[in-house]
Amino acid sequence: MIKIYxxxxxxxxxxxxxxxxxxxxSLITDLPLFVDPFRLFNSxxxxxxxxxxxxxxYLMFLRNKSASGNVDIGLLRGLYTFREVNQNWFxxxxxxxxxxxxxxxxxRSLNRNLYVIFTDFGKEKIASxxxxxxxxxxxxxxxxxxxxxxxxxxxxxxxxxxxxTFAQKYINxxxxxxxxxxxxxxxxxTETWETDTFDLPVFKGDYVLLTPKxxxxxxxxxxxxxxLMNDFSQIIDTVGNDQLRAQINSYFIKxxxxxKEPNEKQRRAVIDSVVETYPAIIEYYIRSKEKRxxxxxxLSEERVSESEILYIKQIINLVSELHDKTNFYNxxxxxxxxxxxxxxxLKDVIENKGGHRLFYVKGKPIRKEADLHIMYRLTWxxxxxxxxxxxxxxxxxxxxxxSRGAFDKSLVEFKLAGNPQLKRNLDKQVSxxxxxxxxxxxxxxxxxxxxxxxxxxxxxxxxxxxENDKNIILIDARSDNKPSGSKA
Numbered sequence: 001m002i003k004i005y006x007x008x009x010x011x012x013x014x015x016x017x018x019x020x021x022x023x024x025x026s027l028i029t030d031l032p033l034f035v036d037p038f039r040l041f042n043s044x045x046x047x048x049x050x051x052x053x054x055x056x057x058y059l060m061f062l063r064n065k066s067a068s069g070n071v072d073i074g075l076l077r078g079l080y081t082f083r084e085v086n087q088n089w090f091x092x093x094x095x096x097x098x099x100x101x102x103x104x105x106x107x108r109s110l111n112r113n114l115y116v117i118f119t120d121f122g123k124e125k126i127a128s129x130x131x132x133x134x135x136x137x138x139x140x141x142x143x144x145x146x147x148x149x150x151x152x153x154x155x156x157x158x159x160x161x162x163x164x165t166f167a168q169k170y171i172n173x174x175x176x177x178x179x180x181x182x183x184x185x186x187x188x189x190t191e192t193w194e195t196d197t198f199d200l201p202v203f204k205g206d207y208v209l210l211t212p213k214x215x216x217x218x219x220x221x222x223x224x225x226x227x228l229m230n231d232f233s234q235i236i237d238t239v240g241n242d243q244l245r246a247q248i249n250s251y252f253i254k255x256x257x258x259x260k261e262p263n264e265k266q267r268r269a270v271i272d273s274v275v276e277t278y279p280a281i282i283e284y285y286i287r288s289k290e291k292r293x294x295x296x297x298x299l300s301e302e303r304v305s306e307s308e309i310l311y312i313k314q315i316i317n318l319v320s321e322l323h324d325k326t327n328f329y330n331x332x333x334x335x336x337x338x339x340x341x342x343x344x345x346l347k348d349v350i351e352n353k354g355g356h357r358l359f360y361v362k363g364k365p366i367r368k369e370a371d372l373h374i375m376y377r378l379t380w381x382x383x384x385x386x387x388x389x390x391x392x393x394x395x396x397x398x399x400x401x402x403s404r405g406a407f408d409k410s411l412v413e414f415k416l417a418g419n420p421q422l423k424r425n426l427d428k429q430v431s432x433x434x435x436x437x438x439x440x441x442x443x444x445x446x447x448x449x450x451x452x453x454x455x456x457x458x459x460x461x462x463x464x465x466x467e468n469d470k471n472i473i474l475i476d477a478r479s480d481n482k483p484s485g486s487k488a
Contacts, residue, residue, distance in 0.1 A: 080107035
């Protein structure tokens with residue numbers, strides 16, 4: 001049996017995890033899911049609401065510290081920085097589940113913004129509640145990963161108890177260990193974080209955390225900077241104060257008029273300026289998001305459900321196909337030969353054995369390369385090669401670096417045919433990666449889902465004189481040209 005998921009490694013029936021409400025994480029690579037603080041705020045569960053209140057209480061404590069102006073490097077490290085809780089196996093990282101955490105850059109940004117922008121934090125008059133996500137709405141370098149990491153750290157005690165309860169009931173004692181965990185609970189009297197001990201499942205020397213599905217989302221948190229930018233004009237219209245609305249509109253139009261034909265970057269810079277000058281606009285945006293709380297829950301539930309289908313159910317089917325019908329997991333040779341044979345086995349399964357179904361969720365094809373990369377990474381099991389995802393050797397990240405020792409390295413780039421940067425990537429990007437990572441060999445794999453995408457790829461290859469390049473492999477994932485019995 002090939003082990004991929006929490007249930008595999010700890011001998012748990014997946015239905016037990018599902019009934020408990022926990023997501024069955026992969027212990028091979030992290031998955032692009034996030035804890036969304038809005039799901040805590042908007043939940044009907046009193047426990048979740050208390051968790052959100054605790055987050056806001058700690059932020060108000062930090063706000064007061066920041067307002068005092070006496071936050072030195074020691075306080076920044078002790079109160080404002082946090083390690084990533086990589087034991088939950090969520091988020092993105094270069095390989096495995098190791099992320100960067102919330103370091104001094106985040107701490108300084110938090111310290112600066114808490115008392116400059118959030119002077120009324122905890123006493124909002126427009127929105128119905130306080131929200132951590134305010135931090136990602138201003139030009140501060142705080143993104144969704146930071147928001148999710150911060151939230152996870154501040155509810156870590158709950159997640160540890162949630163996991164311990166499950167583990168003690170369902171997981172054999174030989175797979176558990178008493179673990180001392182730092183920064184579990186904040187003591188407001190001593191103004192220090194306390195350590196506590198928990199009985200937890202252990203994988204490769206580290207504990208594993210379970211997370212309830214009903215606090216997760218995918219792609220972005222509900223209150224996010226992208227929506228603020230995209231819906232800015234409509235948000236201005238929601239401002240109830242006529243005078244303030246007119247002032248914001250006038251300022252926005254004047255700033256935008258400086259550019260003859262403003263591009264997206266310039267438009268976003270203008271919005272940043274408006275938000276800095278009239279921070280109340282953030283409250284109106286948040287209020288509009290609060291009013292659509294039911295939509296947030298439905299959207300997150302759908303995204304998490306689709307993730308279960310894509311990353312668990314369909315990966316299990318893909319691995320089963322590769323294990324039972326091919327020699328995929330017994331390949332040897334140098335890294336380029338192994339990578340090439342694996343791609344061709346994958347190509348055969350997708351094109352001829354109904355495997356294309358795995359790239360469709362509810363009848364719609366995968367349109368995100370990150371999903372494709374994760375699916376491919378989860379098939380690289382039982383290989384003597386080291387497989388690193390999103391390796392960054394100074395010139396930008398490459399999808400996969402396959403290495404066996406210091407002198408046998410190959411790169412594999414997976415791209416969707418609909419990627420608007422496909423031509424540029426094929427023309428220059430991989431050769432730059434090869435030079436930067438000291439890998440002299442690379443494969444480019446392009447997946448297409450329609451006749452139009454295939455025609456586009458062929459035209460690009462012809463234009464670049466690459467139509468006969470054996471290191472460029474196309475995979476046909478169309479559903480309309482497969483036998484009717486295997487249609488998605």
